[in-house]
Amino acid sequence: MSKTTDLGDAIGAAARDASDARASELAAEVARRAEADGLADVAYTTADSPFGTLTLAATDEGIVTLGLPNLPTDEILEDLAKRVSPRILEAPGRLDEARRELDLYFEGQLKDFDVPLDWRLSTGFRQRVLREIDRIPFGETRSYMEMAAGAGNPRAVRAAGSACGSNPIPIIVACHRVLRTGGGLGGYGGGLELKEELLRLEGVL
Amino acid sequence: MNGLPPFQRLLDEHSGDVLAYLVATVGPQEADDCFQETFIAALRAYPSLTDGSYLRSWLLTIAHSKAMDHHRARARQPLPVAETPERAAHSPAGHPGSDPVWGSVAGLPPKQRAAVALRFACDLPHREIGAALGCSEAAARRNVHEGIKRLREEMA
Numbered sequence: 001m002s003k004t005t006d007l008g009d010a011i012g013a014a015a016r017d018a019s020d021a022r023a024s025e026l027a028a029e030v031a032r033r034a035e036a037d038g039l040a041d042v043a044y045t046t047a048d049s050p051f052g053t054l055t056l057a058a059t060d061e062g063i064v065t066l067g068l069p070n071l072p073t074d075e076i077l078e079d080l081a082k083r084v085s086p087r088i089l090e091a092p093g094r095l096d097e098a099r100r101e102l103d104l105y106f107e108g109q110l111k112d113f114d115v116p117l118d119w120r121l122s123t124g125f126r127q128r129v130l131r132e133i134d135r136i137p138f139g140e141t142r143s144y145m146e147m148a149a150g151a152g153n154p155r156a157v158r159a160a161g162s163a164c165g166s167n168p169i170p171i172i173v174a175c176h177r178v179l180r181t182g183g184g185l186g187g188y189g190g191g192l193e194l195k196e197e198l199l200r201l202e203g204v205l
Numbered sequence: 206m207n208g209l210p211p212f213q214r215l216l217d218e219h220s221g222d223v224l225a226y227l228v229a230t231v232g233p234q235e236a237d238d239c240f241q242e243t244f245i246a247a248l249r250a251y252p253s254l255t256d257g258s259y260l261r262s263w264l265l266t267i268a269h270s271k272a273m274d275h276h277r278a279r280a281r282q283p284l285p286v287a288e289t290p291e292r293a294a295h296s297p298a299g300h301p302g303s304d305p306v307w308g309s310v311a312g313l314p315p316k317q318r319a320a321v322a323l324r325f326a327c328d329l330p331h332r333e334i335g336a337a338l339g340c341s342e343a344a345a346r347r348n349v350h351e352g353i354k355r356l357r358e359e360m361a
């Protein structure tokens with residue numbers, strides 16, 4: 001009995017010695033190769049920002065999700081696995097341009113994002129609202145009512161608000177620029193404090 | 206679209222087991238290539254997988270098949286003069302400084318080699334070994350037992 005265990009331990013230890021350090025290197029290589037072979041339906045990375053860690057994810061069409069610091073990366077990836085594809089890999093290269101633009105934005109040196117976006121996580125009226133939001137210039141604000149009207153239904157103010165709340169690509173699609181009629185802050189998925197910070201960064205507050 | 210976790214999680218959680226298994230069956234040098242082939246094949250097949258509950262066994266099944274491909278390919282290759290044909294079909298090329306236990310595990314018959322590797326390099330229970338190798342739990346247990354018995358005889 002003990003002999004079996006000894007021998008087993010020797011095999012286990014020898015295999016682990018040879019593999020533990022190497023496994024993560026090889027795993028990163030798999031992700032690189034998958035990206036090169038077009039097998040990564042979703043590539044993601046995490047990025048530092050002045051407000052905490054952001055999770056960025058892109059399909060081959062463009063940025064599909066930007067997770068604010070209050071959302072755990074795991075939850076975001078679980079959701080993407082269900083709604084886009086489970087072939088999700090940590091392939092930071094695809095997010096390089098988005099990261100660069102975000103860095104510049106946080107430094108106050110970039111006003112308009114040029115990275116391509118993938119809108120597939122929102123449909124119908126919600127997507128129309130978000131595309132409307134995407135046209136609000138840096139440093140300006142609009143009301144939820146204006147967004148509802150722009151999306152084709154001026155009376156759907158509440159639905160416009162919930163479209164903002166469900167925005168999968170905040171900051172880049174700048175839903176922080178949408179306020180209550182009269183100037184009240186309204187809500188923000190990443191927390192009102194972050195909304196204030198972003199508006200301050202743009203010189204609105 | 207089913208309840209499959211993001212593929213990156215499979216890489217994060219199981220790459221250690223897959224590599225340990227491959228190192229134990231094909232040797233440290235060939236293990237790198239087999240590892241890449243295993244995960245790329247898994248990634249290709251992943252979206253059509255219907256059951257997300259036994260992902261480690263599923264990955265090890267693929268690793269096992271890549272290891273078998275590797276052994277078959279080696280068996281067909283012309284042999285270096287110093288090696289005997291009997292040995293070359295199984296054994297990883299000589300690794301200076303590598304553990305002598307490799308030579309012995311590599312010399313086991315394929316099923317025993319795979320079962321012993323899964324049991325001791327990956328610490329899998331017999332049920333999962335059976336799942337990975339496509340045999341019953343009892344057969345998995347028997348192969349581990351026979352393999353260990355043989356190793357012990359050889360090393361005595």
